[in-house]
Amino acid sequence: MTAEQKNQERYEIRFSGSGGQGLITAAVVFAEAVGVYDGKQVCQTQSYGPEARGGKSKAEVVISDNPIDYPKALELDLLLAMNQAACDAYFYDLKQNGILVVDSGLVEQHPTSRIIAIPFTEIAKEEIGRGLVANMVALGAVGLLCGQVDLENLEKALLARVPKGTEEMNSKALKRGIEEAAKINLNDLPRSIMSDDDEV
Amino acid sequence: MSDQVKQRFLLQGNEAIVQGALAAGCRFFAGYPITPASEIAEQLSIQLPVVDGTFIQMEDEIASMGAIIGASLAGVKAMTATSGPGFALMQENLGFACVAEVPCVIVNVMRGGPSTGLPTCPAQGDVQMARWGTHGDHPIVVLSVSTVMDSFTLTVKAFNIAEKYRVPVILLSDEVVAHTRECVELPDTEEIKVVDRMKPSVPPDWYKPYEGDARGVPPMAAFGEGYRHHVTGLIHDDMGYPTQKPAEVKSFHERMARKITRGFPDIQMTKGYYLDDAEVFVIAYGAVARSALRSVQDARENGVKAGLLQLITLFPFPRRTVTPLLQQCRAVLVPEMNMGQISREVQRVNNGECVVKKHNRIDGKFITPREIFDHLMKL
Numbered sequence: 001m002t003a004e005q006k007n008q009e010r011y012e013i014r015f016s017g018s019g020g021q022g023l024i025t026a027a028v029v030f031a032e033a034v035g036v037y038d039g040k041q042v043c044q045t046q047s048y049g050p051e052a053r054g055g056k057s058k059a060e061v062v063i064s065d066n067p068i069d070y071p072k073a074l075e076l077d078l079l080l081a082m083n084q085a086a087c088d089a090y091f092y093d094l095k096q097n098g099i100l101v102v103d104s105g106l107v108e109q110h111p112t113s114r115i116i117a118i119p120f121t122e123i124a125k126e127e128i129g130r131g132l133v134a135n136m137v138a139l140g141a142v143g144l145l146c147g148q149v150d151l152e153n154l155e156k157a158l159l160a161r162v163p164k165g166t167e168e169m170n171s172k173a174l175k176r177g178i179e180e181a182a183k184i185n186l187n188d189l190p191r192s193i194m195s196d197d198d199e200v
Numbered sequence: 201m202s203d204q205v206k207q208r209f210l211l212q213g214n215e216a217i218v219q220g221a222l223a224a225g226c227r228f229f230a231g232y233p234i235t236p237a238s239e240i241a242e243q244l245s246i247q248l249p250v251v252d253g254t255f256i257q258m259e260d261e262i263a264s265m266g267a268i269i270g271a272s273l274a275g276v277k278a279m280t281a282t283s284g285p286g287f288a289l290m291q292e293n294l295g296f297a298c299v300a301e302v303p304c305v306i307v308n309v310m311r312g313g314p315s316t317g318l319p320t321c322p323a324q325g326d327v328q329m330a331r332w333g334t335h336g337d338h339p340i341v342v343l344s345v346s347t348v349m350d351s352f353t354l355t356v357k358a359f360n361i362a363e364k365y366r367v368p369v370i371l372l373s374d375e376v377v378a379h380t381r382e383c384v385e386l387p388d389t390e391e392i393k394v395v396d397r398m399k400p401s402v403p404p405d406w407y408k409p410y411e412g413d414a415r416g417v418p419p420m421a422a423f424g425e426g427y428r429h430h431v432t433g434l435i436h437d438d439m440g441y442p443t444q445k446p447a448e449v450k451s452f453h454e455r456m457a458r459k460i461t462r463g464f465p466d467i468q469m470t471k472g473y474y475l476d477d478a479e480v481f482v483i484a485y486g487a488v489a490r491s492a493l494r495s496v497q498d499a500r501e502n503g504v505k506a507g508l509l510q511l512i513t514l515f516p517f518p519r520r521t522v523t524p525l526l527q528q529c530r531a532v533l534v535p536e537m538n539m540g541q542i543s544r545e546v547q548r549v550n551n552g553e554c555v556v557k558k559h560n561r562i563d564g565k566f567i568t569p570r571e572i573f574d575h576l577m578k579l
Contacts, residue, residue: 028210028381031210031381031383032210035208035210035382035383036208036209036210036383039208040383041382041383042210042381042382042383043380043381043382044210044380044381044382045376045379045380045381046379048236048320048375048379049235049319049320049321050320068382069490069491069493069494069497069569070490070491070493070494070568070569071376071380071382071487071490072566074568074569
């Protein structure tokens with residue numbers, strides 16, 4: 001097995017943005033869905049201490065069918081960036097064929113045209129009524145786009161984690177994210193994040 | 201949802217330590233919150249009262265250590281958890297626990313030091329302190345966790361060793377393991393082997409509280425059970441009374457050392473990967489062992505016959521496992537998040553047979569597989 005094949009055993013996601021956007025919560029829910037409900041191996045880590053409160057905060061999930069040695073991300077398969085600073089800082093950790101998902105209202109400069117831009121925060125504010133649940137809209141989109149999690153289990157894990165009384169709002173947010181992502185055809189995107197001309 | 205699915209939990213390393221402690225029968229915790237160990241106290245403050253246990257937040261770590269010694273003498277399995285600065289404060293009372301042979305478990309989730317250091321960053325700088333932090337020759341056991349599952353099983357093991365040998369056991373974790381969430385399937389209570397301290401089998405009048413059994417470990421009566429005994433930090437005779445008689449002092453120290461050396465096969469734990477035909481190998485522990493495992497596999501794919509020896513028990517240093525590997529391999533790499541605290545142990549047992557290389561990170565960052573791989577390719 002080559003190193004490349006071995007890296008393909010792992011699927012790595014980074015949820016990034018600024019402290020307070022609920023990205024660690026999103027990652028924990030995701031990890032719980034994949035690990036507890038889907039029964040796969042999973043490692044979830046996050047920024048800790050002062051760095052978690054600055055301009056960019058991150059939480060990672062590594063998924064594998066086999067036991068996971070190194071618990072943090074090595075090369076990202078999917079990067080969610082909920083602000084420009086995180087997008088700029090972490091874009092270079094993506095695999096060439098990785099998926100970049102951004103909040104289109106908060107990330108204006110796109111480092112590649114292999115990008116999926118969805119207005120997560122706007123959807124949360126306008127349609128759900130709380131900007132706070134933008135993380136769950138994004139979680140829904142990430143859940144569908146990565147293809148690594150059973151979406152019903154994702155909802156179960158979400159409902160088990162959120163405070164009582166907010167289940168409906170969170171579940172609606174998750175479903176809106178899934179719906180938005182379902183509109184996207186990954187095959188329409190350039191195949192590499194590096195250069196749009198390379199794909200020929 | 202099937203039963204099997206129900207038993208899976210997504211836990212942080214710190215939370216798994218809590219589950220391990222409860223499974224081992226820990227019913228007393230005294231501590232003071234400190235990053236990155238606070239989740240242990242936080243969870244135990246919720247869970248101990250549920251099982252009729254006691255949780256006390258003390259005024260500091262000196263008192264925390266004193267409180268768990270008292271609880272253990274009263275017959276209750278006891279633990280505290282801290283990080284470097286708190287562990288420094290515990291050293292005096294830790295020595296008391298060693299000399300009075302009080303079973304207890306001290307968790308140190310290591311962060312960057314010295315002093316306040318780097319509170320939120322991972323490090324492995326307390327390894328030698330865990331062994332030699334308290335003064336004088338003393339028996340002690342130091343274990344190191346590298347996964348969330350380890351955090352559970354080794355906490356149980358730490359209590360078992362503490363009870364079986366009447367010795368304080370230090371469980372070293374680090375910020376990476378402490379805050380990584382992994383899915384674990386916790387074993388049922390019946391499947392977990394729990395060891396309790398040996399009680400005296402003689403009537404109270406015949407009880408010699410510090411006379412070792414065949415293993416050198418004295419049976420331990422709890423305070424209040426009718427066995428009158430004296431507990432002191434002074435070197436003492438079989439009855440627990442202070443002594444300066446050279447013969448008694450000598451035999452006291454020898455018994456203290458012997459009870460641990462006789463337990464080596466039980467206490468010294470390691471895990472080997474790809475070692476059978478290894479020509480070079482890595483010795484690693486804690487979170488770094490995870491990076492090392494990946495780099496060893498990568499090196500194998502690049503034609504280097506590399507192996508990994510993961511140390512689970514750091515002290516007593518498992519030389520019986522390490523030495524044959526030093527004879528087998530031409531070089532060993534010891535990556536650590538310190539300036540070289542286990543590499544000096546490796547050098548100590550090496551006798552010049554093998555090239556010992558170090559890889560040290562002291563910048564508050566976790567060692568990556570790539571760094572270890574690059575060294576391995578040059579060995």
